[in-house]
Structure formats: C-alpha cells, structure tokens
C-alpha cells in the first residue's frame with residue numbers, strides 16, 4: 318500500500334454510496350380526482366435516509382403538490398403515520414436501509430379514516446373517540462397544601478406503558494374492526510383510557526370502564542395484534558385492551 322494511499326485516499330473512497338429508489342405514492346386531489354391513483358417517483362437516497370426524507374425530496378425537487386403531515390421528524394409528534402409497503406409506520410422512523418429497495422416502495426395514507434388529500438386523512442373521528450374516554454386526571458381529593466399526590470413506583474409501573482402514546486393512529490388505523498366499523502373506539506382511545514383507569518390517583522375509572530363497556534367499546538376487539546405490531550412506541554396495545562376488559566369484569570386492581 319503506498320504512502321499516498323494512506324495519507325490522501327482518493328475522493329471516491331470517501332463518497333457515501335447513494336441509490337435510486339422508486340416510490341409509488343397513492344395520490345388523491347379532491348379537486349381533480351374521483352379516485353386515488355398511484356404515481357411513481359425516482360429519488361436519489363442514502364441508506365441512512367428515512368422515508369420522510371424521500372417525501373421531502375419529492376415535494377421540494379419534483380412535485381410541490383405532494384401533501385403529507387409531519388412536524389418533529391423524530392418520532393415524537395405522531396403526525397406522519399402512513400402505510401409503507403402495506404404496514405403502518407412513521408415515515409420519520411422508517412429507514413431506507415430497512416426496506417427492500419430492489420422493488421418500488423409503496424406509500425399511502427392510513428386506512429379507516431376519511432381521505433382528504435394524498436397522505437392526509439381527517440383525524441377528527443380518531444380524536445373524537447380519544448376525547449370520549451376522558452383522557453385526563455380526575456381526582457376528587459385535594460392534596461395537602463404544598464404536597465403532591467403520592468404514588469409508589471409499583472403503582473406508577475402499572476400504567477407506564479400506556480403513557481408513551483403519541484396519538485399517531487397507527488394502531489387504530491391498522492385494526493380490521495375499525496376499518497369495517499367506524500363507531501368502534503379503536504385501540505388508541507382504549508390505550509389512553511387505560512393510562513388513567515390504572516392511575517391510583519384517579520377517581521373516575523368506573524366512568525371510563527362504563528364508557529368502554531359499550532357495544533362499540535373493548536368487546537369489539539378481536540385480538541388480531543395488528544395494533545401492537547403497528548405501534549411505533551412499542552406499546553403492548555393488545556395487552557392494554559385485555560387489561561381494560563379484565564377491569565370491566567373484575568374491577569380495577
């Protein structure tokens with residue numbers, strides 16, 4: 318090996334390899350289209366790029382009309398859930414290196430909610446169910462002045478998993494029951510009810526359990542585990558639903 322190679326490696330050795338990746342995106346413009354249509358885009362990508370980077374490149378360099386939601390770009394805000402190769406994921410957490418780029422990558426809006434434009438759905442029915450389960454602390458007692466409501470580590474651990482929800486709707490929109498029955502509360506609402514039902518400081522668990530004991534509540538769940546597989550936060554969604562079912566039958570532990 319020559320000294321020159323060691324001290325001055327050729328520029329191409331430093332170059333990071335890029336690939337041309339084809340994206341098939343399901344487009345829908347309510348002003349023009351009667352039905353959604355697939356459109357393909359070739360994008361120069363690096364293995365470390367994410368699907369969200371591809372959408373940005375398409376929007377900024379090829380077609381400014383491409384419409385999608387995103388905010389944080391780091392898996393926190395929950396605004397860019399979409400179907401990528403048939404699975405619900407966050408575009409900002411899906412790396413190109415984890416997809417098979419020898420084939421086109423399919424990107425479409427999540428299912429079960431009204432399609433508004435391209436990758437954007439109307440989230441209002443989703444948030445209406447969320448609001449219905451009263452996802453906020455309701456404590457009847459007043460803590461001593463200057464004191465907090467005390468909770469043990471074990472009491473906190475019971476609902477720790479469901480505190481991680483970012484309301485992305487990946488779970489609810491992957492649920493076959495929700496696809497066919499728009500009245501079903503859906504996994505995300507139940508997860509957020511769980512977060513307060515099992516909080517030892519809350520006094521209104523019974524109200525939420527009664528709400529979810531409805532015919533469109535927890536009993537509609539068919540335990541398909543789609544929700545757990547879809548959750549980008551790793552929440553054991555199906556387990557949380559099962560715990561709410563148990564609490565309806567036997568009371569909160």
Ligand code: SF4
Nearest residue numbers: 482483485486488548
């Ligand atoms: S439970 Fe998971 S998939 Fe469902 S809304 Fe919350 S973060 Fe998203």
Ligand code: FES
Nearest residue numbers: 390392394395409
């Ligand atoms: S853009 Fe915020 S979670 Fe992906």
